[in-house]
Amino acid sequence: MSATRDLVAALKARLEAEGPLAPPPPVPVVAAPPHRVFPTPRTRSRYAAQAAAHTTALVGIGHVGTRYATDVVLQFQAELAVAHQAVATVLPDGWAEQNGLLPLRSRVAHHRQFLLRPDLGRRLDEASVGLLRDRADKDVDVQPILADGLSAVACMGSGLDLLRHFTEACRARGLGVGTPMCARFARVWLEDEIGQEVRAKVAVILLGERPGLGTGDGLSAYLVFGPKVGKTDGDRNMMSNLHARGTPPAQAAGRLALLAGAMIEQRTSGVGLDLSGLARELGEAAGRGYRAPQERTRLVEVSR
Amino acid sequence: MSLLDPIPPKVLSVKRLAAADPALLRAYGADPARHASLGLVTCDQDDPTYVALDEATKHAGVDVVFARSFYAGSAHASGRLSGEILGVIAAADPDELDHGLSALLRCLERDACFYRADDAGTVTVFPHVVASLGHYLSAQAGLAPGESMAYLVAPPIEATMALDAALKAADVRAAKVFPPPTETNFAAAWLTGTLSACQAAAEAYAEAVVRVAREPRDAPFRDR
Incomplete structure (x- = not known):
């Protein structure tokens, strides 16, 4: 070794010790795997296509190999997210008052308890019972109750519309309608206690239904004649899928008023109620006739 | 390869003319009365070759009659x-010439070389210490044979910053400064002093070049 090389080697050691680590050797470039395309095969049968046109259910969705096509999976995940979101939504404080409704609540303390304890959601808390006794009209024909149920989104969405239409439809039939009210953290059976307190002939609870895929905005209506704590589901009549793609609120309100009127006339509800004379007015809800094809709302667009 | 690793010079050709034509001898600065043989060397690093040519004069009765760098360097x-230089040594006979050539090649192989001043090798530095000058470089530098000299080369901005650092690092004086551009577009300086002073200067020079390469912009101008 020469003197200069020794000198530079010593300097190198000194500089390297003080400086940052030498940069790492470059990472080898890994070749991309061969690109493969899995097209959705055009193997849908005519039967599957026609069947799918009549329902929003996941039928006739095809497959890619042994799996669902990507758009089907994305659509499913998006719809499931809508449903989750609807269940997770809580009716905001003061919403009922803002919309001119008597604010009631069940014995449920918070949202998680609401999901885990259906029994608490079927009874009114002390304050609500007091409110009913002080401010609600008594001895009414029909007591409509708007409630959040399992989808506060639906309650806040078309709930008010349905309540308004229903009230008008009842009045048009000459039925006395009770004070409009809104129950929070409510299960269906809460109508029994409310109806009992206001001594209504028929109690009707309009509440957000458990969301299905892509239907976070669906409402259900449950009607019971002679409400009192202890009524069972056999005593109730109900309509479900009250949303734009099912039965629209305006149409549903007329049918609900018809049902309420029939209950008062026949002095019963549930399995004992005879709907045979009402088939024409109830339309497709009563019969098994032709149903118009339904369009599935696409939350995810996949270009093909 | 990393910081301050040597960059070995490539000797591209070594040729001898045992009895060169007098016209050629005269044209290349030799004296036909004293010189008969010429040794020619090309190399891809000029400054190590100047040092190696000088080294040859210490080991054999040879004179460096011609040494010129080529414009813009070996690239x-x-x-x-x-390459980037043609060096010619002249001797009275081929035997003496061979001794000189082997000393020259030994120096290029084991001693004088450029070093990487950054990891990528895009900046290079030549911080060479000649412990004892031969006839050639001492005449060029205006020093006496046997004196120590720091032979310092770097690209222009690095060389300018580093020369200042070297002059301040040790008790040395500038025998000759070559501001940029030289033929190869580098800048160079010859500093002289005691051997240890030359070594300290060379070390400071190399360190300064590395630091400039690491941080080409001073703090206030870093983002402009």
């Missing part, structure tokens, strides 16, 4: 054997 050479 722009006129041919694959041109």
Whole structure:
């Protein structure tokens, strides 16, 4: 070794010790795997296509190999997210008052308890019972109750519309309608206690239904004649899928008023109620006739 | 390869003319009365070759009659054997010439070379210490044979910053400064002093070049 090389080697050691680590050797470039395309095969049968046109259910969705096509999976995940979101939504404080409704609540303390304890959601808390006794009209024909149920989104969405239409439809039939009210953290059976307190002939609870895929905005209506704590589901009549793609609120309100009127006339509800004379007015809800094809709302667009 | 690793010079050609034509001798600065043989060397690093030519004069009775760098350096050479310098040593006979050539090649192989001043090798530095000058460089530098000299080369901005650092680092004086551009577009300086002073200067020079390469912009101008 020469003197200069020794000198530079010593300097190198000194500089390297003080400086940052030498940069790492470059990472080898890994070749991309061969690109493969899995097209959705055009193997849908005519039967599957026609069947799918009549329902929003996941039928006739095809497959890619042994799996669902990507758009089907994305659509499913998006719809499931809508449903989750609807269940997770809580009716905001003061919403009922803002919309001119008597604010009631069940014995449920918070949202998680609401999901885990259906029994608490079927009874009114002390304050609500007091409110009913002080401010609600008594001895009414029909007591409509708007409630959040399992989808506060639906309650806040078309709930008010349905309540308004229903009230008008009842009045048009000459039925006395009770004070409009809104129950929070409510299960269906809460109508029994409310109806009992206001001594209504028929109690009707309009509440957000458990969301299905892509239907976070669906409402259900449950009607019971002679409400009192202890009524069972056999005593109730109900309509479900009250949303734009099912039965629209305006149409549903007329049918609900018809049902309420029939209950008062026949002095019963549930399995004992005879709907045979009402088939024409109830339309497709009563019969098994032709149903118009339904369009599935696409939350995810996949270009093909 | 990493920081301050040597960059070995490539000797591209070594040729001898045992009895060169007098016209050629005269044209290349030799004296036909004293010189008969010429040894020619091309190399891809010019400054190590100047040091090696000088080294040859210490080991044999040879004179460096011609040594010129080529313009813009070995990356722009006129041919694959041109490199960046042609050095010519002259001797009275071929035997003496061979001794000189082997000393020259030994020096290029084991001693004088450029070093990487950054990890990528895009900046280079030549912080060479000649412990004892031969006839050639001492005459060029205006020093006495046997004196110590720091032979310092770097690209222009690095060389300018580093020369200042070297002059301040040790008790040395500038024998000759070559501001940029030289033929190869580098800048150079010859500093002299005691051997240890030259070594300290060379070390400071190399360190300064590395630091400039690491941080080409001073703090206030870093983002402009």
